[in-house]
Amino acid sequence: MIGIFRIGIPVAISGIVCFSMKKPLLNDSKRDFYADNTGDIAPGNPLKESSELEKLMLIKNAPKQSVLEKCTRITRIYLDKAFSALRKTYIEQTDKYFRNERQTMRTLSSLHDKQETLWPNTLYILTGILTGVVFTRRSNFIFKGIVPIACGITAYAIFMPSTFKRSSGYILGLEKNRLPRVYSKQAELAFSTEELIKKSQKLKEENIKRVNSYYDRTRKSIGEAAGLTVDASISDKKA
Incomplete structure (x- = not known):
């Protein structure tokens, strides 16, 4: 009997203390019973573990692609x-x-110079090209390619001089900017050709002077040998 009191009294005292420390339930009418409580999920929460498990199951059960x-x-x-x-x-x-x-x-x-009409002048240029083709119909392929182009360019320069001058200047400027080496070589070649022409003309004039001088000396020598005055004017014969 004494043992029962020894065990029961401490148990009863412990129960009374726990019951008194427990928070009483309040009739709170403002409590939201339908609120989403998944916002603040603590680590190890079963809801989070179940969602991760569902994701893993979806990935595992996803159909595999064939080759x-x-x-x-x-x-x-x-x-x-x-x-x-x-x-x-x-x-x-x-x-x-x-x-x-x-x-x-x-x-x-x-x-294009607007004062130079295209229609008749273009016809003249084509006529020049066809003339070159006719002239070289029995020649080799080199002349067949060069002569018609030369005739066409000549007709272009004759019938459309202003446009030809502008086109030539544009082509030379384009060549100077895009191909400076070729332009410099062409300029040197043109300068050398011009110098050669000048030398040829000068040599021609000198040769003419030499021939005239030799002719004059020869005529004087023949006149002196024959006793004639070569430089004197010829008088009219007496009747």
């Missing part, structure tokens, strides 16, 4: 990139072509 599906996917991606690159290149080249075309038309318009 054909992988090859089809890779081929589709490659073709899409190739078509995109081809489309980009086409747009860039088309834009470049139209820009060059507009630049060419503006350049040709600036070179």
Whole structure:
């Protein structure tokens, strides 16, 4: 009996203390019973573990792609990139072509002298080219290529001189900027040719002077040998 009191009294005292320390339930009518309590999930919460487990199960149960599906996917991606690159290149080249075309038309318009009409003068230039073709119909292929072009350029310079001058200046300027070495060599060749022409003319004049001097000396020598006065004027014969 004494043992029962020894055990029961401490147990009863412990129960009374725990019951008195427990927080009483309040009738709080403002409590939100439908609030989402998953916002502040503590580590190790069963809700978080279950969501991660569901994700792993979805990944594990996802259907695996076959080799054909992988090859089809890779081929589709490659073709899409190739078509995109081809489309980009086409747009860039088309834009470049139209820009060059507009630049060419503006350049040709600036070179043409409006006072020189195109229709009859172009016909004359074509006639010059065809004349060169007719002249070289029995010649070799070199003359067949050079002579018609030379005749056409000559007709161009004759019938459209102002436009020809502008075109020549533009071509020389373009060659000077794009091909400076070729332009310098052509300038040296033109200068050498001009100097050679000048020397040839000078030599021709000197040769003419020498021939005239030799002729005069020979005539005087013949006159002195024959006893005639070569420089005297010839008098009229008496009747």
